Amino acid sequence: MKFCDDPLGPPILAYAHNYSHGDVELPHTHQCSQFLHALNGVIRVDTPSESWVVTTHQGLWIPSGIRHSLRITGDVRVRTLFVDPMARADLPNTCMLSKVSPLLTSLIIEAVSLPDIRLSGTRDERIFELILDELRLLNAIDFYLPIPKTEALVMLCQNVSERISHPWTASDAAKFLGQSERTVSRRFQQELGLTFTEWLRQQRLLCASELLASGYSVLDTALAIGYDSPSAFSAMFKSRTGLSPRDYCPMVISSG
Incomplete structure (x- = not known):
């Protein structure tokens, strides 16, 4: 290095x-x-x-x-x-x-x-x-995942990441922390600047990018990150990246 x-x-x-x-x-x-x-x-x-x-x-x-x-x-x-x-x-x-x-x-x-x-x-x-x-003309893309600092949110986020295919909800996060959904939402906003749902979407998007680049099919990627419907996953992916998963794969592998 x-x-x-x-x-x-x-x-x-x-x-x-x-x-x-x-x-x-x-x-x-x-x-x-x-x-x-x-x-x-x-x-x-x-x-x-x-x-x-x-x-x-x-x-x-x-x-x-x-x-x-x-x-x-x-x-x-x-x-x-x-x-x-x-x-x-x-x-x-x-x-x-x-x-x-x-x-x-x-x-x-x-x-x-x-x-x-x-x-x-x-x-x-x-x-x-x-x-x-x-x-000096670079324009920022909102495509990152903030990492929590406090032990409780670190443990929650690690658990979610390790079981990313689970159909996580804000209620699940609240139960994991033993707090109300409102309290969990406030903690995520204060510490990460995102709601739990927004953080989960970003985590799934980053995982999907890596899986697709590894050769996973659109269907297998959707299932691996917790989507039952490939079309719903594709819509989410395109709305965040500007590319459909099918267009993204060959570009990542062979472009340049």
């Missing part, structure tokens, strides 16, 4: 790495910010406060010092930018998932082949400067 201990030299560097299905990167931090861009496949990124799923044509901005781990689904080609936090004053200071434009993808791919040291006023320098300009 690059730049965990050593500082970044130039303001920005591009790096290519290919992962195999099942690969993991243990929790670590970088002394620089990182933009993790998936050309294909799925990357699960876990931080102390959130979990993210990065799919094809998406990128995750990870500020310097944020501890994170990676879990790979499918054979994934990653193109990463390592960026000095001071390279631009208005770069994000929190993790942010974004779609990656064809222009930015092309620039990153080109930058991988460029030397680390570049002369002022050259084409190489202008490419990296344009990349920094494009990073």
Whole structure:
């Protein structure tokens, strides 16, 4: 893992790495910010406060010092930018998932082949400067899962995640915690910014993304995450990702 201990030299560097299905990167931090861009496949990124799923044509901005781990689904080609936090004053200071434009993808791919040291006023320098300009235009995608802090909600969420096919309701959550549904709803809103139902939907969506990328059929994925109807699952998936599960699968596996 690059730049965990050593500082970044130039303001920005591009790096290519290919992962195999099942690969993991243990929790670590970088002394620089990182933009993790998936050309294909799925990357699960876990931080102390959130979990993210990065799919094809998406990128995750990870500020310097944020501890994170990676879990790979499918054979994934990653193109990463390592960026000095001071390279631009208005770069994000929190993790942010974004779609990656064809222009930015092309620039990153080109930058991988460029030397680390570049002369002022050259084409190489202008490419990296344009990349920094494009990073300032990233638009956040609401596709992440907040992680609870208190022990009771941690235990509940772990139990739900381990039995994600169960038809969970807010009433089930209330019984698990021994509290009223209103109290549980208030605790989720205060700690995670979501209702229990919204959190459950996000958890199922992230699980579905990984299962589909692993080769599960739409029907098997729907059943595995607690949907009796593949059509209801497909409607939910498309409303959140903009793609039907059938369109999502070949894009994740072969795009880029």
